[in-house]
Every structure is written in C-alpha cells, then in structure tokens.
Amino acid sequence: MKRYLLTVLLAVFALGGIGTYYVHGAVHPLPAYRIAVTEGDEALFDRLVVTAFQSHPSPPRQLEISLAGSEYEHERSVFDIRRSIHPLEAELGVHARRFLRGKWASPVNFYLDGQTVVYAETQDVPAADGRADVFVNVEMMDLESGKRSDFRVLLESGVAGLWPYVADVQRIGEELHLFVEYGGEYRVYVLAMDGRLVRMVQVSLPPAVLEGERDGSVRMSLAANHRPQDPKSVVGILVKIYGTREDGTDPADGGQEAPAGGTMTGESAGDLGDPPGLTRMDAGDGPRLQRIDLYVYDYAAEDVRPAGRYELGGSTEQWYNLMTGRHHVLYRYGENGLEMLRMSLADGGVERFVYTAEQLGGHPVRTFTREGHLYVLTHAGDGSLEGAGITVLDLDRAAVAARAVVAPANRAAEDPAVTLLLEDFALR
C-alpha cells in the first residue's frame, strides 16, 4: 500500500472532501417549509403547490411548497421524476393513460359524464392561398368497457385569419354539441354520433352588442367554468361595456330589461366600504368598464338569453369570473382584500362580498378558482411567514371553506433573518 501513497491520499482527499460537503449539507439543510391546514378539508390542498423564493443571505432560491414539504428548484434531478399525465386522469379511471395520450388541450375540450368521455379538438389543414380547411377531431370512449371510437368532420373550409376552436363540448342524447368560438362570434355545431354534421346554430347576440364590439366599446368573452368537462345546460357569455357613446345611446343595449335584483343589493361578509387597496383609480388610464351583461346560451333551447347585469361604474381593475353550478361570480383583489360579486343564474340577483386582508389572514397575492372554490394566496408582504397562507372560499356558500398556512419545516426556516417571498400557486 505504501507504494501507492500518492494515489491513495488523492482518493481520500477527493472523496473525503466531496463526501463531507454533502454530509454537512444533510446536517445543515436549507430552510424547509410545508403547507399546514389550520381549518377545513385537507383534501382541498392535496395537489396545491406554492412557488416561493427563499433568500438571505444567499441568492433567492426558488422552491415549491406543498402539504408534503418543500423542494428547491436547483435540487431537482432526474431522480425526482414525477409521474404526471393530465388533470383529468383521476376522472377517467383505468383507461385514462391510454385515452389521454397526446391530448394536451384544456378540460374545455372534454365532456365527461358517468359513462362516456368525449374529446373534441379543431385542426386546420392548409389549403390554397394561405387559407385552411378546419376539421374537428372527435374521440369518444366508454368509461366501463374502454371501447373507443372517433371521427373527423369538416367544420369550415377556406378559413382565413382566426381559426375556430372548441370552447365547450356537450353530449345531449345521441347528439354532440360543440360550442365553438370563431373569430368574433360563437357557433354551435351539432353532430350525430356517427360523425355526420347535423346542423350549425349561430349564437346570435343582440345587434347592438355586435355593433359595439365592432367599434371597440364592447368586448365579448366566454365565462370561465368551474368544471368545464361536466355536463351543463348553458354556456355563459360576458359582454363588457366600456364607457358610453358620444350620442349617449348605450352600447350593447339589446333592449334587455335589467332582471329583477339586477342592481347591487345583498349582504357582504365583513366590513363594507372599499379597503384602500380596492379603491378605484380615478386616473383615466385604461378603458373604464361600465358594466358587464351576462348572457347564457341554452343547449336545450339552442338560443341565447340575458341572465343578468353587473354595474361596475367605470372600473379599471382586472376582474376575474367563474360559473359555478348555480352562480356566476365576478371578483377582483388588491393589497388589502378581495371584493366578490355573485350573480344567481336563477334570477340574476347580484350580491356583493368584501373580504379584508384580516379576514383572509394576509394580503392577497394571487388567486385561482377550481371546482366552485376560490383559492387566495396571501402573505405579509415583508418576507416573513406572518400571514403567509392560503384561504379557500366556497363560492356557492360564499363562505371560507378552508385555511392553511405556510409553516417552517426545519430549524433553518425558523431563523428570523431568512425571508420567504410567495410568488404564485397552482394545483399540480
């Protein structure tokens, strides 16, 4: 051995040094965190991941925090491969892996009832002079037997500019109804199960709306849906009206009467009045949103009807919306709290709710909605764990469904000098 001293020493030095480095690392880990549920159903947080930045004095290090704990971005290796297929995997059961392969589109392209799953996605096939023929590929599977069938239908030929794309899929009896957004307008293509195009329904909004959209004082969009893949009777269409015309006529006034209770009424949780962060900027920058009319397309009636109206009086903030089972919800949030307007799809009545930062447990950073729940990510704003957490609101019940906080998971995380900035959150 003595003859090989040089080599042996070098090996000891090399392995010893690197070994010590990682042992030391294991003994003195970076700050670790976890999501601790303080109230309500833990299941609501199962797949929730908060992305945050930990720093001091080191460079900010990005990490992901979940119920299980936290994981640093730069510590992720191929040995941490997560098996991930599709948000809908669970609902499709045993055949999910096969059926979902290669289907990256969002849940709006799916239709799922107890027995069958339907998937519809448009595909454009280039044709002469830059135009294209737009087909829709439909694929169906029986959830029990796993039997699959598919067909392809030509929707439009010689399309230029904006392609049609599928916004909602419904199966009604032996017919498939594809709600398609095509350029500025909406159409419903009704297909027979054998792949014949039975008919096309033009979703016709009042002419004033369309005219307003042409001169830019009106914008249309589809209402977000809390479970796009579910069977549903209607699709919501938001008509946003900005300002008023010179001639004083109200754009987009389809002569519709504001439905009963269409004006701001109702209760709200917590103290009223706009918290500072929610006050509307009077600075004229940005278009001023006067009001939002909600129309719904009814699959059964194959027609559009007004469902209600939000009076917003020239708001310049970002409004988010969601169709739950029985309501349509409009909300915005700021530094100090969250304001929520909730319209009953039954009678169009609108209630207003305000949740202050105190009620939410911290300042809102981000929100998203899922399955009738509104998730609000809050923090203290100063990098401390004070007020860092998630509050989940049940939109139908207009009540706090659950709460969780971001808690330290090791001693390093308890060091007051260490800062944690929550950035975003989502369901994985």
Add this chain to the structure above:
Amino acid sequence: MQPDEGFTFEFNSREPVYLQVVRHFKVWIATGRLKAGQTIPSRRELAVLAKINPNTAQRAYREMEEQRLIVTEGNSPSRITGDERVLRSVRSELLEEAVDRFLELIRPIDVSTDELVALVRQKHAARNGGNSGHD
C-alpha cells in the same frame, strides 16, 4: 586460450561457420599452439570468443569430437586429444590441403616438377635463413 594469445577467429561467409571454426583449431594444433591434452574453452566461451551463435559453437565441437580432435570425459571440460596419430594426421592433412591448393593455382603455368621442386627448395631455404632443411 584468449584472443590476446593470438587465438583470433576470422570467417568468410561462404563456408559453414562451424567448419571454419574446426579449421582454426586444426591450424593451432598443427602449429603447436594447442598442445595435446590442453583444455579448450567451453562451447559458450567459444561462442563469445568467436562472436558466433552458441548453436554453431556446439556444432563445431560435435564435428571435432567426431574427428576425434577433442575428447570430453564426463562433464569435465573438453580437451585436445592426446592421440599422436590423430595429431599427426592433422598436420599432414593441412599440408596436403595446402599443397593441393598450391598445385591447383599453378596448374595453368607450364612448369616441370624439377623446376618446381627447385624453386620451392630455394624459397623455403631463403625463408628459413640459410640452413636448408634436410628432411
């Protein structure tokens, strides 16, 4: 038996080396450089001495043993034979060889035996400084 004692080998490349070695020994025996019964080098020593391949030295000794020039009892070193007949025959053999070659050389010249003998006597006398050898 060392080069400095005049035991040096010279070879031409057309005759088998082992036969040339043998002739060197015969010459030294005939000229009395090698005495009867004198021990001679081992074959390895000979190889080094003559700068030849030990195999060749081996072969040369085998040849000399067959011609009874050297004798080897048991594993004691080889020595020059003591057999007078053999030694004498070596001398005469060398002489005859030399004379044969000499005659071969002069055959083209037309000369009578007497003239030849006279000439030989004269030259031989001159070399041996006067005292003409009477055989």
Add this chain to the structure above:
Amino acid sequence: MIEIENLQKRYLRKHVLRGVSFTVEPGLITCLAGLNGAGKSTILKAIMGLVPVDGGSIRIDGRETALHLTGNRGQLNRYRALKVAFIPDRPAMPPSMKVGEALRFMADFYPAIWNEEKARDMLAFFELGEGERLGSLSRGTAAKFNLVLGLALETPYVLMDEPFSGIDLFSREAIADVFSTGWLEGRGVLITTHEIREVEHLIDRVVLLKDGVVAKTFDSEEMRLAENKSIVDIMREVYRP
C-alpha cells in the same frame, strides 16, 4: 514454436502481407529479411497483437493469439506477454523516465518473468547508468537499453525489430555480441534487419520476405555447406534475379 500461417495485412489499398507463413523454432535465431517496407516489423507487431491483421493465424506454442480470431479476450494478452518479449526499433518507455525508473516499472509490471540480475548484468555490459533520462539517450544507447528491457524478461521467445538500424558502429558490435552471449541461450529469436552482414555468422535460419510472401526459407549453415553460398548471395538471387 511460433507458427505464422497465411498472414494477411492491408493498409488502405496497399496489400502488404499476402499470406505469409513461417515458424520460429525454440532455441534458434531466425532472421526475417526483406527489403524496406516489405512488412517485416508489421509481422512482429502482429505477433505481439500491436496491429490487427486481416487474415491468417498466429499460434504461440499451440495457442491461437491473432486478434481477429481471438478478440484478445480474457488472459490472452497476459499469455502472449509471458511467452514473447518484443524489442521494438524505438524506445518504448516515456522519455521523461530515468533508466532506473524504467527498470522498476518492468519489475513492477512483470513480476513473474523479470530477471533483475540479468538486467543489471546487461546494464554493466552496455555501460549504462541508472540516472540517465531515457529522453537524453543517444540512439545507440537507447537501442541497447531497449535490448536490456526485452532480454531481461524470461520469455521463451524474443522478437527484435531492426536492432542495428541507424546506430553507430560500436553500438552495433556491442549488440551483435549479445547474440554470442548466454542471454539468448535456448530462446527462440526472431530478428528483422536489412543489415544482414551484421548477423551473417550469428543466425541459424533465414526467412526471405518478398512481395508480401515468404520467398525462401533456409538454414544458413546447410546453405553454405550444400551450395557454398553466403546469405547475401542467396538474397541477391532472390531480390535481383
């Protein structure tokens, strides 16, 4: 016995060996002669597995060792190394090494067959110092040292590639003297050279290589005895008909 059979070697389009067959007998010094570029040293390298051949077989004491037949797998490399020592025509040690270090290297890697005493004797015989750097040795000295490294390995066979080429007269004599010493005693030697006169009196067998095949094989003494011709005479006949 090393049996070379139908050895084939191509360099790109050049067909150097076109079926060479001969044997190296234990205890005999065999000289592989041929004009430059005849593929003499290619054959030696092929025997050592230093160059792959395109065909033919190389058996060392009955065991096949040709790379293309054996893949050189397992202990074959060892078998070959313990059977045959190769003395190439260039120093086969890093120039940065000292003579002494090179000897230690050999002792270290050839524990089974390295004869330290023999190596010391030869160093003395060639008057080589242990402290010298291999890189600084003259060509002649380097050639002698090569001989030391090769011959101090107790192998039944020794291959020498052009031991005399491009070195001074006295080194040549010193090297030639090695053949009449005991260091080659009983070993089968295969030597290539184009300076046949240096070894004319030393070699037992001659293998003449011509146009990629063996043109003539003979025992030098028998040839002198039978036809009274020197090796050079025969070579003239073969190469300049």
Add this chain to the structure above:
Amino acid sequence: MKALLKLIHFEVRRFRWFLFGLMAMTALYQMAVTVVYALGERALRMPDPGRDPETIPGPMSVYHLLSRHQETYALPVLVCVVSLLLYAFLIWYRDWLGRGAFIYRLLMLPQPRAYLYLSKLAAMLLFIFSLLSLQLALLLVIEGIFSAIMPAEFRLEARFADLVAGNELIAFLLPVSPKVFLQYYGMGIVLLLAAFTAILLERSRRPAGIVLALAYAAAMLVIPFGVILAGATGLYESLGLYIHEIIWTAVGVWLAGGALAAWLGIRVLNKNVSV
C-alpha cells in the same frame, strides 16, 4: 486487480506535477484576490470624517464578496476545467505521440487491456474530484481570510451552501443536492467514456479512423443531447409521450450510451487498436 491499481497509480504519478500545479495556482490566486477584495471592502466601511456616513455600505457576508466578483473567482476554476478536458485526450495520445512509443509497452503488459481503459478513466475522475475537493477546502480558507480581515461589526455570517452558491461556476460544479451531483457527473462520465472510445476508434483505423471517430463523437453528442433538447421543441408532445416517459427515455438513452461507449472502447482496445 493489483495490476489495475498499479496502472492507476502510474497514471496519477505521470500527471501529479501538473495536477499540483493547477491546485497551487487556484489556491494562491483565489486566496490573493480574497485578501485584496476584503481589504477594499473594509476600507469602504472604516469611519472617515471626510465622508458622508450615508455612503458607507452596510455589513456584508463572504457570499456577497464571492458573488460580486464572479469572473475573478471563476477564472482559475475555468483553467482547471479546460486543462482536464484537454488531458482527457492527452492521456491517450501522449502514449502514441512523442519520441517514445510507450503505447507498445502498455499494450504488451501482461494484463487484460481493459485495465488500461479503466485506469485512465479512474485517473481522470480522481483528478476531477480532487480539484473539486480542493475548491471546497478553498471556500473555507476564503471565508477564514474574509473573517480575519473584516471586523465582526461589518460582517454577516453565511451558510456554507451560500459560499458555494456565491460563484455561479462553482455552484454549477458542486450542486447543493447530491442527486444533482450524481446526475451531472453521471452525464460527465458518459461523455468522458465517449471521448475515450472516439480516440481509440481513431487509433484503430488510421488514417481513416479519424472519420470513424468524428462520426461516433457526433452521434454521441447529437443523440444524448438530442433526446434532452427535443423536449424543448415539443417533439414528444406531438408523439404523445407523457413528461415522465420523456425523462425516463432520456435517462435510458444516456445509460445505454455510456454502456455502449465502455463496451466498444474496450473491445476496440482489445481487437483493433494499432500502434
């Protein structure tokens, strides 16, 4: 086995002076610049009536020192990296080229030739890891120097992990997570094997071998990195692969590539390599 150790030792000894040179250069350089920078930072913080106290910077940690002078600290590391990259080729070619022909001896040694391949591989890894180890030790030295020069009131403590994170190159070479370390150096070893095998291919079919070697090297770069980069191009999505399948594919390709390289290299060394 003993023979393998002998060969490794031999390869290490051949490189030792160069290795020690690299080590000394890195150590002296990084220590020197640390002294200079630390003194400078201290001077900035020393109370000075002539200066407006507003302009006096707050306390700092050695992490800040390191991260503020990225290039300076990375330079010697870069030199080491490049040297080792070059030596990965030299470790073979030095035996063929030059006045001697040491490769004759190496190929003739009474051992399986695979030992040559393995010994040179082991030696390279030994060099790489000992330089990494040295860098780790140096970070401690640097922190020591910094603490010695910088008065406690101007000084923030830093975790060792943050020292490493201070310099981007060092942070890359010494990832915080051992799993990432294994991944990086696993990939590195595969590439090293590929380089060795390419060299041996070149040596086995001269002069045509260079083409063969380049083709092989190209394949060994294009395919393994291809499977990784293709992920960015969305190719797999169009193939309908799921993300975990994609990653498993990549891992598989890399493992296969490494195994193939080692097998082919040793086979060529046994069967085809030519002096």
